[in-house]
Amino acid sequence: MSKMIMTADDSASVRQMVVFSLKQNGYDVIEAVDGRDALAKLSTQKVDMLITDLNMPNLDGIGLIKGVRSGALNRLIPIVMLTTESQESKKMEGKAAGATGWIIKPFKPEQLLAVVKKVLG
């Protein structure tokens, strides 16, 4: 059975590229347009991994990670930030919130896939 991955990003074109990169390699992907949308979907949908942007309207990536980690259904899933943010302080903030990894945009599909394979074991 293929793994289910959620991508949360306010950029439709970035979501499109994440979906494209993962689906062609056999993963199922669901999309969320921001942190709030993601959190709502994650409260009812079991996923194997979350890939999220940092800067999003309504609820940002850090808030989303905190929400997921304090929730019930997906609290232990790997969460990888996919963002243009490169500041070390932000990375530390993400790590402290419970992020598993940090990818700075733009990503290469093979990089994303390698990270996904690694964190999903």
Added chain:
Amino acid sequence: MYPLTEWRERILPVIDSLRRAGVATEDEFLQIGACLQDFYVKSREISRLARQLVELLGGDDYHAMTDTLQRLINEIGEYLHTAKYRGTETLDTLRQVLGLLEAVSEPLEGFRKIYKTLRMLGISTKIESARLGELGNGFTVLAVDVEKLSCMVNEKTEAILTQYQQLEQIIVQNQQVCKHNALLQHVELNAILGMMVTSFEGLAELNNRCSGCGSVAGTVADEVAASISEVVTSMQTHDIMRQQMEHVTEALDGLAGELDVNAGMDDRGDSFEAVVSRTGDVCELQLAQVRYAGAGLCNAVVTIIRNLNDIGARQSLLANEIVTATGAAGISGSSCLDDLRTGLAGAGAVLSKCIESDRMLSMALERVAGTIGEISRSVGVIESICAEIDLIALNAQIKAAHTGLDGAALGVLAEAIKSLSLQATSHAETISNTLSAINDVTDNLVSRAKCEQASLEDRMAGLGAKAEGIISSVERINEESNALFADLVGSVEMLNSEIHHATSSITVHDAIESLTSQVAAELDEMVAQARARVPGTNDFYNNLKHMTASYTMQSERRIHDEIVRIHSGQAASVGVEPALLLSDAGSESEFGDNVDLF
């Protein structure tokens, strides 16, 4: 108009344009993304078709077919070799039979002489018995009997002679059949074999070329994957540009607010100069940021277009490589397969003729055996007659002894008759022995011809099955490869057409270039106006310091630092906070310099 108000009114439309730019261009990017997915699926299908075609013409099935063909050619070659040896041997044997037959002619001639002598002795016996009068009565009867028997010997001799001539004729005819067979096998079959070897070499060459295409297909698939990867990377530039434009918008928004607040300010004080100086500084920095973002997006779109076109070009290259390797019209057009078909059919026909010839040879040799049997029977009859003559001669000798001196002459005649009967027996024995030797030789030939015929028939059945198998494989491969060719070429053409259509309708970079040019012109003019009123100051770093908080990308920070450095020689070393000098890359990981796993 008062400059601060004028600048504010110029900035507001710029802000509006920048705000709309991100939203307006996203749809076109999404459209490109949808095309990319479609091209990826089609490209993967082309790669699959190419691999399938290469596998079909260079894979295991094809190998198995060429192996079978190789074995078939070897088998025909072996047959030719054996047939040549066998033909020579048969001709030698027939020559040997003819030589043996010559040995029969001398005893047959001897029979003729014996017949003549016996007749003369019979007449002499009659004359002598007439001279003896009553005493010679019994001799007259004996003379008549000898005469009769000698006539019978003569008849049988003539019969044997006729059969001998028939035998000679049959053997000479068979020699011709054998020579014809040899010609058939060595000229026709050799020519066919040569053609099949050439066909086989053609197929093997095709196989090699297709195997070579396999690596081209692999390379093209890797190159297409690399192009797709580059498109995916470039596609994200839209999000990056959007964020950069948002940050520029925020900065210009802040400036517009400050200009609005200070709209009524006295233009002769220090505060006014500070606002003008900040306006110039902010506009100069945002001008650089807009230019960088716009150029980045334009470059990314050019990269996207180039890579999409590359995908089509590489698939075309692959299709061309395969078409070149396998022949422009597919393998159906290649003469080697047509030659192969002709060769297999021709080999079958020649081998059928050989079977028929062997069958005829076998029948002819059976006729030889039959004739020899008839001759043997005739010789047997002659031997019986000779035995009778011998008895008559013995009887005559005894009677002559009883007649005393008067019958002495008859005794000499009886002695001569006896001697002739012994000669005849000796001739008969010679003929019998020769016939027996011929019989042995022809028996061997007959059984070998039958054996060869059976073996050839088996070989023919095997050849037929193998040829049928090869032809059916060739036809199957032909059909499949032609279908794959059509699909491959059609798919590549369609992909190229769609890529051309998609890339030629991409205008987002033109729109962004136009927008950044307009925005840059406005900002450039405002910078010039501000610098005309208040030249650049050393306070550039402090004027822009607050903006660093909104940056998310290292590129934004680098541009900021560069502008600061231009305005203040020492700004880069003393003015920029260490935290801002973090590289975009972050720490290097096994996944690349933009990835960190915690």
